[in-house]
Amino acid sequence: MGKSGDSRFLKKILTDAEIEFLKDTENPDAALWSLWAGKETAYKVIKKSFPDAAFIPRRWQSVFTMFQSKFSEAEVIIPEMESVFVRLFANPQYVHCIGANSFAALDNIIWNVEQLPEEEINPSLYSRRCLALSLAQYFSLELDQIKIKREKQNGQLQPPCVYIGGQKTDIDVSLSHDGCFAAYAILYPPFIQKGDTGGFNKTY
Numbered sequence: 001m002g003k004s005g006d007s008r009f010l011k012k013i014l015t016d017a018e019i020e021f022l023k024d025t026e027n028p029d030a031a032l033w034s035l036w037a038g039k040e041t042a043y044k045v046i047k048k049s050f051p052d053a054a055f056i057p058r059r060w061q062s063v064f065t066m067f068q069s070k071f072s073e074a075e076v077i078i079p080e081m082e083s084v085f086v087r088l089f090a091n092p093q094y095v096h097c098i099g100a101n102s103f104a105a106l107d108n109i110i111w112n113v114e115q116l117p118e119e120e121i122n123p124s125l126y127s128r129r130c131l132a133l134s135l136a137q138y139f140s141l142e143l144d145q146i147k148i149k150r151e152k153q154n155g156q157l158q159p160p161c162v163y164i165g166g167q168k169t170d171i172d173v174s175l176s177h178d179g180c181f182a183a184y185a186i187l188y189p190p191f192i193q194k195g196d197t198g199g200f201n202k203t204y
Contacts, residue, residue, distance in 0.1 A: 004028035013039070013057040033095045034072055034088045035062050041099035042076035042084035044174055048159055050081060098185050110134065111185040127175045127182035134186065135162065135171070148173070
């Protein structure tokens with residue numbers, strides 16, 4: 001709270017237009033972290049198409065088509081690359097954002113935010129387990145059939161991939177955790193139907 005009053009910080013991560021946008025909102029802190037979450041989400045989306053893309057939030061312009069205290073939508077315009085469309089959900093505890101390369105795809109994303117258990121636990125492993133449980137329920141599979149892995153390319157970890165029955169799938173997923181929260185998002189390929197477990201063997 002109060003970070004929206006830090007002008008040096010704002011100039012590092014926001015465009016001039018976004019800074020002006022903050023000044024006109026009733027809750028500039030919520031607007032600030034919505035803009036930041038949107039840019040981080042856009043970066044995750046862009047990295048899947050452009051692995052060498054650099055995160056330069058000061059140059060990325062967010063244009064809101066809808067901005068409300070609890071639910072917002074925006075287009076994040078990235079110079080020399082494709083735009084990313086984001087949908088934000090906010091409450092007094094957190095801001096959560098999902099993104100895709102089209103507005104239509106946002107409606108097909110399944111997502112959830114989980115609060116970490118009180119006992120000490122690895123948040124990364126917990127977010128993977130939550131994701132795997134959701135996938136197992138969706139496809140009516142046993143949990144041990146699903147693995148979430150991150151491979152290395154040129155020494156760098158790549159976005160997480162879903163393996164079912166030992167085979168890599170095209171299911172697009174994202175994981176995140178911060179503080180006491182863990183979150184996941186899933187975008188299923190259009191050719192996979194719920195309950196169609198046989199498709200994994202013939203497709204992948």
